[in-house]
Amino acid sequence: MTDDARDLTLWRFDGAAASARADQVAHEEPLEIQVDGASLVVLMRTPGADEDLVRGFLLTEHIVASLDQIAGLQHCTTVPDPEAEDNVMLVRLRPDVRLDLERLRRHTIASSSCGVCGKATIDHVRQLTPPLDDGARLDPAVLYRLPARLYAAQAGFARTGGLHAAGLFSLDGELLLLREDVGRHNAVDKVVGALATGRLEPRACCLLVSGRVSWELVQKTAAARIPVLAGVSAPTSLAVRAATALGLTVIGFLRGESMNVYSCAERVRSGC
Template sequence: MNAPMAGEYAALATVAVHRWNGASGHSQYDDVAEEVPVALEYNGIAHAVMLASPTDLEDFALGFSLSEGIIADRSELYDCDVMPGPDGIRVALRIAAARLAALKDRRRNLTGRTGCGLCGTESLQHAVRIPPMVSSSACFSAAELEAAFRQMESMQRLQHRTGATHAAAWLGPGAAIEHVREDVGRHNALDKLLGALASRRADFSRGAVLVTSRASYEMVQKAATLGIGMLAAVSAPTALAVRLAETAGISLAGFVRRQGHVVYAHGHRITQP
């Protein structure tokens, strides 16, 4: 197996495998996705350790900070240093003092967020954050939405090599995919996308987020926190996600496949044939 050297991390590794097809088999090499501990520190204080793909980590740090409400605007993130080490990657962020004080008050430990959106949350009060009502001018036809998923699929380079990653994509007002981010964790892929958009000062109210996963509560919450009016998923939403989408004014679609989709909330932003 070709593993990264200490302090160096690639998006994938090559391993020796024995591939079987019925009764016949042969030896070959296969690409597998890397999964690396990534520690987020705010002003020198450890906040969360995530298992993530070691790519686009500046985008990830900014997107996570925004979608979790740690900062309200990219201008409140003063600095971001990505520092690989033998045990993982440390991302040191420097944020506004007022935001750090609010973060200390929350006292949240979010270890292991690739699998569960609420792992480590200390109380029921912190478990479900209700974002403000979204105001969005985004509107796409059903055909544009389904074509966008096909376009996103063609842009998932890491998934094509490994078969082990999720993707999140931004469908811009021109009905074309403008950005795609990939990660072994679906939450991480979304945060990377949100960070990439925020760093480019994108208008969140004019596009839609597409994800290659189920639409969980937290995916809807992250979109709503940044004022995104449409979330479309290749799989199903949860009931809590549907209720949050209704409350926050988000158009939520699931099972977006070739020639079909299911609208769960606020379908007025998706025009039908």
């Protein structure tokens, strides 16, 4: 048994015939993030790479400006239920960093607020995220190879059929990072958290997700300064509007040797 899957017995029906068989399902647990002793948010995630997830979440939600503002990060070991130890992450900020946690709880982008229009949402993100301005170029031939490489590396999905994936690729198509999770946004945060702790240059990368492209993924990708976000399915209308405002290239329906480029198509060039 791995962190991303749990064993169970199910009943398989083929027509009228039924048989018991062993299988695995994707593992899902809550993760509470506490900042300096105060609860910030609870995420439903697949355990594993929790530190990457928390780092990425804090960065892409603009709760911290850089990892330098984080003084410590660890799982809680003092919860009453030992089985819940891995479900609480304690974040300690540097003494000179001050956060208004009540404001963050109300306005954290990950919690979809009622009554907020698309324009207000985009304006809010633009205030936090400067437009992307880089010289990234991707050859269509390189892009067409990425989905197969992502799929081949999805070990958790192969076991369970229930995990999303986010893969970070170089501009020449090398898979640099891959993370899986029951939540597509969590998989992206895990990639961003790992990216922030390494030596990779985000402006020279492309992010591929295993499903549709939502506006939330657009703002997280732009916050990480990754210039290209691709998905094997469709983007949403708000995702395209936000990507256009932020200077992010969004690609959808990346399958076989075809794709749709919805924003900033100048980054996709043959022979580059």
